[in-house]
Structure formats: C-alpha cells, structure tokens
Amino acid sequence: MQVTGTVLTTRRVDAYHALTVVAPGIAERFRPGHFVSVSVGGARTSMVTRRALYVHDVKPEYGGTVELVFTAAGPGTSWLAERRARDTIALVGPLGRPFPLPRDPCHCVLVGAEHGAAVPIPLADALAERGCRVDFVLGAASADRVFGAMRARRMAERATVTLTTEDGSLGVRGAVTDALPGVIADTRADVVYACGPMRTLREVTAVGIEAGIPVQVAVEESMACGIGICMTCVLPVIGDDGVTRMLRACADGPVFRGERVRFEDVGTIPFDALGAPGGGARHVG
Known part of the structure; x- marks a missing residue:
C-alpha cells in the first residue's frame, strides 16, 4: 500500500532513531521481516529515491501504527530523524518476503546485530504464538549500539538473552x-533467524551450517526503489535446482535461506550465474 502516514512519536534509542507512524493499512498486513519504503526530503527535494527501513513494531489495535528504527547515516535518514509529531511522510509497504514460520x-x-536487532523482536512474538522457544543473541560494537536488549529480556521469560559487544562495554x-555456537548447543536449537550487516549474516550462516541447522537471514542491501524495478539490490542466490540467479533483495527477499546466499560473491555477478557473461565475475552497482 502507498499511504501518507502521520508521525505519532519520535525518540532516540541510544545511537538510533525510532519513528512511530500511523499507517493502519501497513500495520494490518505486516509480517515479521517486511520492510517499508519511505520518501525523504519533502515535496521539493532532489532526493528522488526512497529509503528502505525494516519495521520494528506494529500495533494494529491502536489506530494502526508502525515503528521504524534507523541510523541517521546520510541526508535522507537525517531528514527523517528530524521529523516531529504530526508531520506526514509517504510510505509504501509492507514490502518483501517475510520470515517463514515453523509449522x-x-x-x-x-x-x-546493530539496528538489525529491531527485526527479530516482532518475529519472537510470532514464534511464541506457535509454541516455539525463543533465545536471543544481540550485539554490536558498543553498548549504545545494542538495540532491543530490555524488550528481549521481558519477552524471554523462560529463555535466554545473550548480549555481546566488541569493546566489552556490555x-x-x-x-x-x-x-552463537554455545547458545545453539545449550538450547539444542532447531533453527536460527538473523538480521544484521552482510558480514555478520555470512558468519551466522557458517555457524548454522557447522551445527547442521537451517538459517534464515534478512539481508541488508541498498535499495533504491524497494519494489523490484531498479535492480540495485541484486545478489547471487542458489536455487532449489542448484543454479545461481541474481535475485532482488527487495522483491525476492529480503529473507533468504542463509546457505543459499553466496555471501562471498555479493557485489559481483558470478561467472556461473544464470545469464552472466563468460570470463569471470564482474562487479555490479
């Protein structure tokens, strides 16, 4: 849906910004792993491309709100961070393929990892509704960049929350x-769900493969249109038939089976990908 949403609240969460927007149609259709595409800069801006942001939380029963968590990393997200209550923003969503849930x-x-920790929070609710045990592993470079620790602790009444920081501050x-390997072993995990930087997802997938369990990853790729037209977010993914195809993170993902993503070739078109020219991989973007 393409909607004009009204900003309800804005807040800082340590290193991140959280924006709650009234968008009832999107909230009703949301599933964990979906994202929205947000117009930035205002009516007369030169920033014509939207910003793709994962949805952290939805509340369909309170007028239909969605909460977005992001870092003010450039002019577009900085403009978004300056929005205040009663401002309006244009959103398209929910977009993408969400996480598959176990039967x-x-x-x-x-x-x-980092603000990617915003994504597993609503997923945990959906898994708990199906009777699943949920354990969290959340981390970042420093304490101010670990997102969702308090809420995860409230949700995981009979499970565990493991926090990591590269500088040891939390x-x-x-x-x-x-x-992760210790948590998988201790909990006898059946599956791993992950969101974070591509390097982290690559390493999480390797841990899952070593443990012999499936990994579902929500990738963080740069998206310009968010609806599968511009092809800026393609990445090499192995299909059920063993053939590598360049798939769009926005339309074919953003959730993929981790072992199917060729993380070492992200940013290139592998020579053996379907339709690729011969003579080795070439860079894209």
Whole structure:
C-alpha cells in the first residue's frame, strides 16, 4: 500500500532513531521481516529515491501504527530523524518476503546485530504464538549500539538473552557469532533467524551450517526503489535446482535461506550465474 502516514512519536534509542507512524493499512498486513519504503526530503527535494527501513513494531489495535528504527547515516535518514509529531511522510509497504514460520513448535535462536536487532523482536512474538522457544543473541560494537536488549529480556521469560559487544562495554566481549555456537548447543536449537550487516549474516550462516541447522537471514542491501524495478539490490542466490540467479533483495527477499546466499560473491555477478557473461565475475552497482 502507498499511504501518507502521520508521525505519532519520535525518540532516540541510544545511537538510533525510532519513528512511530500511523499507517493502519501497513500495520494490518505486516509480517515479521517486511520492510517499508519511505520518501525523504519533502515535496521539493532532489532526493528522488526512497529509503528502505525494516519495521520494528506494529500495533494494529491502536489506530494502526508502525515503528521504524534507523541510523541517521546520510541526508535522507537525517531528514527523517528530524521529523516531529504530526508531520506526514509517504510510505509504501509492507514490502518483501517475510520470515517463514515453523509449522510445529521448535527451539529458535534469534540473532540481531546493530539496528538489525529491531527485526527479530516482532518475529519472537510470532514464534511464541506457535509454541516455539525463543533465545536471543544481540550485539554490536558498543553498548549504545545494542538495540532491543530490555524488550528481549521481558519477552524471554523462560529463555535466554545473550548480549555481546566488541569493546566489552556490555555483556560478553566479542561478536554475536562468537557467542552463537554455545547458545545453539545449550538450547539444542532447531533453527536460527538473523538480521544484521552482510558480514555478520555470512558468519551466522557458517555457524548454522557447522551445527547442521537451517538459517534464515534478512539481508541488508541498498535499495533504491524497494519494489523490484531498479535492480540495485541484486545478489547471487542458489536455487532449489542448484543454479545461481541474481535475485532482488527487495522483491525476492529480503529473507533468504542463509546457505543459499553466496555471501562471498555479493557485489559481483558470478561467472556461473544464470545469464552472466563468460570470463569471470564482474562487479555490479
């Protein structure tokens, strides 16, 4: 849906910005892993491309609100961070393919790195409704960049929340992937769900493969249109038939099976990808 949403609240969450927008149609259709595409800069801006942002939380029962969590990293997101209550912004969503949910109750480990930790929070609610056990591994470079720790602790009444920071300022010193093998072993996990930087997703997938369990990843790729037209977010993914195809993160993802994503080739078109020219991989973008 394309809607004009009214900003309800804005707040700082340590290093991040959280924006709650009234968008009832999007809230009703949201599933964990969906994202929205947000217009930035105002009516006369030269910033013509939208910004793709994951949805952290929805409340369909309170007028239909969605909460977006992001870093003010450039002119577009900085403009968005300056919005105030009663301002309006244009959104398209919910977009993409959400996380697949297990049919039967199982043990799930949810991994979130940096502001990617905003994504597993609503997923945990959906898994709990299906009788799944949920354990969290959340981390970042420093304490102010670990998102969602308090809410995860409130949600995980009979589970665990493992926090990691690279500088040791909160939880265990190291990356989420340093703690993940132990959590998988201790909880006898059946599946891992993850969101974060591509490097982290690559390492999480490797841990899952080593443990012999599936990994579902929500990738963080730059998106210009968010609806599958511009082809700026393509990445190489192996299909069920063993053939590598350049898939669009926005339309074919953003959730993929981790072992199917060729993380080492992201940013290139592998020579063996369907339709690729011969003579080796070439860079895209």
